[in-house]
Amino acid sequence: MNKKQNTMEIIKFGHPERITGGMEPAHWICYFGMNHENAEGKGHEQQVGAVWTDIWGTVWQKEHEGVMGFPRGNPLDDLSNMDKYHWPDPNDERLIKQIYTMTEGYDKKTHFLVGGHRDTLWEKSYMLCGMENIMCYLYTEPEAAKELLHNIMDFQIGIAKHYLAVGVEAVNCGDDLGTQIAPLMSPEIMEEFFVPEYRRLFDMYKQHNVIINFHSCGHIMPLLETFIDLGIDILNPIQASANNLAELRRITQGRMALQGGLSSGLLVSGPPESIRAEVKRLISLLGKEGGYFCGPDQGMPWPQEHYEAYEKALEEFGIVDS
Numbered sequence: 001m002n003k004k005q006n007t008m009e010i011i012k013f014g015h016p017e018r019i020t021g022g023m024e025p026a027h028w029i030c031y032f033g034m035n036h037e038n039a040e041g042k043g044h045e046q047q048v049g050a051v052w053t054d055i056w057g058t059v060w061q062k063e064h065e066g067v068m069g070f071p072r073g074n075p076l077d078d079l080s081n082m083d084k085y086h087w088p089d090p091n092d093e094r095l096i097k098q099i100y101t102m103t104e105g106y107d108k109k110t111h112f113l114v115g116g117h118r119d120t121l122w123e124k125s126y127m128l129c130g131m132e133n134i135m136c137y138l139y140t141e142p143e144a145a146k147e148l149l150h151n152i153m154d155f156q157i158g159i160a161k162h163y164l165a166v167g168v169e170a171v172n173c174g175d176d177l178g179t180q181i182a183p184l185m186s187p188e189i190m191e192e193f194f195v196p197e198y199r200r201l202f203d204m205y206k207q208h209n210v211i212i213n214f215h216s217c218g219h220i221m222p223l224l225e226t227f228i229d230l231g232i233d234i235l236n237p238i239q240a241s242a243n244n245l246a247e248l249r250r251i252t253q254g255r256m257a258l259q260g261g262l263s264s265g266l267l268v269s270g271p272p273e274s275i276r277a278e279v280k281r282l283i284s285l286l287g288k289e290g291g292y293f294c295g296p297d298q299g300m301p302w303p304q305e306h307y308e309a310y311e312k313a314l315e316e317f318g319i320v321d322s
Contacts, residue, residue, distance in 0.1 A: 004110055011211065011233055011257045013290035019283055019318040021295040021311075022259060023170060023213060023234065027111040029102040031159050032095045033088070034118050036060055036069070044068040055088050055095065058127045066301040074130040079137055079144040087151055090158025099162045112211075114170045115163035117156050121197055122175035122184075124152050138189055146193060153197040160204055170211035173201070178218020180242045187222065198230055206231045213259070217298070218242050224251050236260045237297040249286050257291040262310065264298035272309035279313035294318065 001009070001017060003025050009016035011023075033055035037043040042052055043060070050062040050069070059073025076085055088095065099115070106113055119127060125148055126134045137145045163171065177184055185194075205212055213234040214227060219242040220235075227235055237260030238248060245261055252258060261282050266275060279294060286292040294314055296302070 002110060004112060007112070010290060010293060013254050013257070016290065016320055018320055019287045019292060019294055019314070021314060022293050023112060023114070023211075025111045026114045026170075027103075027106040028114050028116070029099055029163070029166070029168070030116045030118075031090075031162070032098050034116055036118075056124070056128060057085075071127045074126075074128055074133070076128040076148070077130050077133050079129065079133075079141055079148065082144065082148065088155060090155050090162070096159070096162050099159075100166060103166050108167075108169075112169045113167055114172060114213075115160075115168040117159065117171060117173045117201070120156060120173040120175050120201070121149060121152055121194060122177060125149060128152075135185075138185075138193060142193075149193060149197050153200055156201050157204060160201060164204075164208055164210070168210060170213060171205060172213050172215065174215030176215075176217040177223060178216060178220045178239075178242060180219060182219050183222055184218070190223070190226065195226060195230070202231050221248060221251075224248065224256075228252065228256050232256055234259055234293070236293075237295070239297045241265065241297075245282075246285060249292075253289060253291065257293070258286055259293035260295050260297040261286055261292075262294065262296045264296055264300060267296055267302050267306050267310065268300075270303065270306045270309070272305060275306055275309040276313040276316075279310060280317045283314075283317050 006016045006018065007020065007023055010019065032041070035043055036054045036058070038052040038054060044062065046052070046062050048062050048065055051059065053059050057075035058071050060069040061072045062069040076082060090096070103113065128148070129137065134145065183190070202212055211233045212231060213236065214232045215236050217237060217239055221243055234257045235252070236258070238245060238258050240261055240263040249258065262278060266278055282294055283292070287294065296310070
């Protein structure tokens with residue numbers, strides 16, 4: 001089988017020939033501004049100290065080399081101003097043109113066509129309002145908070161229509177919903193405010209058999225059944241320091257594929273021998289019955305020697321016994 005077929009076997013808990021690091025090979029497309037760029041297309045690649053405003057009006061500042069900037073200005077910190085806010089238009093030619101041009105060179109036989117919804121809902125809400133503000137508004141201004149979330153998802157659904165028009169086979173969505181020890185929000189808040197909006201987008205994709213890869217850092221164990229019910233196909237990055245990986249696998253086995261699990265702390269500190277041993281352990285723990293992509297549980301600049309140790313171990317231990 002080719003690499004694309006192998007990936008599908010992993011996702012379906014089928015019979016892949018090897019375990020890989022992620023959904024590959026992929027041909028990525030996105031709308032202009034998805035990665036927090038300003039009107040000139042400049043964003044996180046800028047030098048430390050750079051300040052810019054993205055297409056949503058959020059102000060960003062680059063503070064550390066090799067790490068994305070931080071939101072430092074929120075256009076909707078007061079929700080009473082929402083009626084004056086200018087929402088980005090998902091049909092704006094300036095934003096969507098590249099969705100269509102980026103498909104050039106895509107070979108459906110060998111590659112997945114993958115679209116993106118970075119900051120799908122929760123993260124976009126706190127980038128617009130500020131995290132402390134939106135968490136208070138969920139209690140003090142619940143109807144305004146629901147309107148905010150609904151408008152954000154209206155935009156994502158508008159973008160999804162363009163992704164579907166070009167034939168995406170998978171989408172990357174995500175919101176960091178966990179701290180190191182617990183979800184950020186109660187199950188009641190999740191069910192009342194967020195699940196209905198996620199369902200609007202995910203149901204649309206599931207009707208077209210699009211694979212949903214969802215990213216959420218932190219402790220997300222109490223959310224697993226919600227993720228499965230929403231139709232998420234792949235969950236990443238299953239942060240090793242924040243979750244019981246064995247229990248996480250038990251709950252999701254045969255129901256939702258996993259990606260990640262390799263401790264970023266270990267990848268930073270090493271040594272290579274420990275990284276090699278951990279890759280072997282994770283493949284046995286999470287991937288012996290399919291549904292697992294073995295990779296780091298965060299994205300950051302790694303020591304080259306340590307990342308190469310991971311890659312070599314995955315090559316060595318990723319071959320699936322026939």
